[in-house]
Amino acid sequence: MRAFVALELPEAFADETAALSRALAEVCDGRFVDPENLHLTLAFLGEVGEAEARSAMAALDAACLGTGPVRLGATGLGTFGRASDATLWLGIQKDPQLMGLADRMREELAARDLSYDEKGFLPHVTLARRARLPxxxxxxxxxxxxxxAxxxxxxxSILGSDGARYKSLYTVELDARL
Incomplete structure (x- = not known):
């Protein structure tokens, strides 16, 4: 199965991001992400088996130990790729708590010999794929x-002809008392 680790967006932030996405869809062509699929990926694992998924769950527990909620602040829009075929995203501030959690998550995955996409972490929420910007x-x-968050x-991640659907496999609540 294809898997990834992500922060779920809090309800108000997700709703406002979905509204931004709808406004962009009025002026940009592309395949916009369904509002229920909006998230902030910390590590993309790719194909994993059940044993690797269980190890990833243990990595989540370890990475989140002693971690409180993570601040999210929008910084503007950005793209990957060409203007005629881009991935359009909402940038998120590089808050020290967020960056530390991403580092710990990746360290815990590596400690369990789990592979993940090792590109540098750039906090963002993908809004659209195959976007053509005006x-x-x-x-x-x-x-x-x-x-x-x-x-x-x-x-x-379950890929289909109409895009990806995401199914939650395991969630850790970040301790609000910290």
């Missing part, structure tokens, strides 16, 4: 207000 401006856009989840 030559002119994007108009007035409302970005999500700052919020805190409290759930780190191991997801299974």
């Amino acid at each position: 030559r002119g401006g994007l108009g007035e856009l409302a970005f999500p207000l700052p919020d805190v 409290t759930r780190l989840t191991l997801f299974r």
